Amino acid sequence: MRERYLYHVASLCIQRAVARRVNRLTYVSLVALFGLTGCAGDKSILDPAGQAARDVVLIWWIMLTFATVVFIGVIALWLYAFKRKHHERTPQQERKIARRWIVGGGILLPVFSVSALLIFGVPTGKRMLPLPLSEPPDVIEVIGHQWWWEVRYPGAEGGEVVTSNQLIMPAGEPVDFHVTSADVIHAFWVPRLGGKIDMLPGRVNVIRLEADEPGIFGAQCAEFCGAQHAHMNLYVEAVEREEYEAWLADRQEERLAELAIANENFAQARETFASTCAACHSVAGLSSSSIGPDLSDVGARHNLGAGVLPMEEGAIHYWLENHQTLKPSNKMPPHDYMDTATLESLGAWLETLTP
Ligand code: HEC
Ligand SMILES: [Cu+2]
Incomplete structure (x- = not known):
């Protein structure tokens, strides 16, 4: 929810700003506010829920801090270069200064930062490797x-x-x-x-x-x-x-197969499934194909189409009628030659597949 809220605040600010014709810099910073919406939510790396992710986010903060320091340093030097008074220098002195920059900025700085990254990065990567454990996971x-x-x-x-x-x-x-x-x-x-x-x-x-x-x-x-x-x-x-x-026990093949034929009212839907859908979809006990998602427990899912539609009553029927609009060019062919009653009953039957 937090990211939704931030999103609304940011879009409201931008609307206001555009209405009042604020200058470009303000506009750009307001757009940057949208970036903050990535700071929360179920896919936020800034909200780790496991040790590997905590290690990753630590490295991220270290890199961000270091990059900020370098950025500010470069900007400061750049401003200084504009402002400083002119010095009379011999060519030898010029060369000496140039060499200092090459050694410091071109060799020491990268060696230091890459080593620091390795020191933090290697243990993090190791945690995600499948090394042998006393009890295999x-x-x-x-x-x-x-x-x-x-x-x-x-x-x-x-x-x-x-x-x-x-x-x-x-x-x-x-x-x-x-x-x-x-x-x-x-x-x-x-x-x-x-x-x-x-x-x-x-x-x-x-x-x-x-x-x-x-x-x-x-x-x-x-x-x-x-x-x-x-x-x-x-x-x-x-x-x-x-x-x-x-x-897992609820999803054993025999149990799913029993569930698929449990409801006698859907004998016709099962026949339609066998003739039009079974070539791509598995339902335990009825068909076996992995061209499309396994549907043996589809009624118990939280969403359809890999997240495009929340699962609720009538959602499967809705998917069958509209999947090419919800998810254009997805690999399931449209079934618009089938009548609504048939698709509705197919959807209703699939929704009973809740182990
Ligand atoms: C040519 C293969 C093919 C045929 C035939 C087919 N489908 Fe699909 N189906 C797919 C694919 C591929 C997807 C995944 C689409 C996506 O999300 O990108 C899919 C997705 C679905 C989903 C959503 C599943 C999920 O896990 O989100 C349902 C429900 C579904 N199909 C039901 C049916 C029914 C009912 C029929 C018969 C009328 C049918 N399909 C015919 C290939 C097929
Ligand atoms: Cu991808």
């Missing part, structure tokens, strides 16, 4: 697709669990994320938990992250991957260990 696989997320739990008791566009993880313990891509390069980034890592087709990268406490965090694809890159959000939630185990 849980593994969660995340696969990037244009423009949605596939999430798999290979170590779940009773068999692998698959879901999409949501990532539930245990809080208070490290988790290894094995990330890859099904098409182009994406990047996995949960700003409040730590650094980002590329998701490359044909290669698995690993990053270790930990959430201090239960909570909801935003994640975002951090590598431009096509038209809908900005609409590639991931809902990340850390929960207590028992809740995590229960969440």
Whole structure:
């Protein structure tokens, strides 16, 4: 909420400023106010929720402070160069001064700053490496697709669990994320938990992250991957260990398969699904394809279309009618040749898939 508030204050100031024709400098500083909206919210690196992210933000503050000092120093020297009186100097004296600047500003300063960065940066990077632990952490696989997320739990008791566009993880313990891509390069980034890592087709990268406490965090694809890159959000939630185990147990294949056929009123919807949607979507017990998101537990999601639509009653029907307007050129073909009643019943059935 805090960022919304800042956003409103900033836009109000700008409207006023434009109305009163304030000078350009004021205008620019007002626009810069918008930057402050990045200081809060579920994707703010300035609000870390895990040790790796705290280390990253510490480095960020150190770099910002240092850069500010250098910036002010350069400006001061620049002003001084304008103001200073003219000195008579011999060519030798000139050369000596020039050499001092090269050695100080061109060699010592960079050596000092790069070493300082390494001293702080190496331990931070190490924390996110999957080094051996006495108790091996849980593994969660995340696969990037244009423009949605596939999430798999290979170590779940009773068999692998698959879901999409949501990532539930245990809080208070490290988790290894094995990330890859099904098409182009994406990047996995949960700003409040730590650094980002590329998701490359044909290669698995690993990053270790930990959430201090239960909570909801935003994640975002951090590598431009096509038209809908900005609409590639991931809902990340850390929960207590028992809740995590229960969440996984609810998503065991047999249980999901029972759920899919539980409601007799939707026999027709299931048939339509089998003939028009099953080629791309999995629903446990009915179909198996990962061209589109797995829909076995779609009724229990928090949003649709990787964050473009909040999940509520009627949302799936709305998505089926409007997804090419909500998320233009997404990889699901329009189904406008189907009548409203059919799409409505498909949506209503999918909404019952809440394990
Ligand atoms: C050609 C493949 C394809 C077909 C056929 C298809 N879809 Fe999709 N569907 C997708 C893709 C890809 C996405 C992800 C779009 C995005 O968010 O970028 C998607 C997204 C969805 C979503 C949102 C899921 C989420 O996790 O947010 C729902 C619901 C859905 N499809 C239902 C259906 C239904 C019902 C049908 C049949 C009428 C259908 N789809 C047919 C490929 C397909
Ligand atoms: Cu992207």
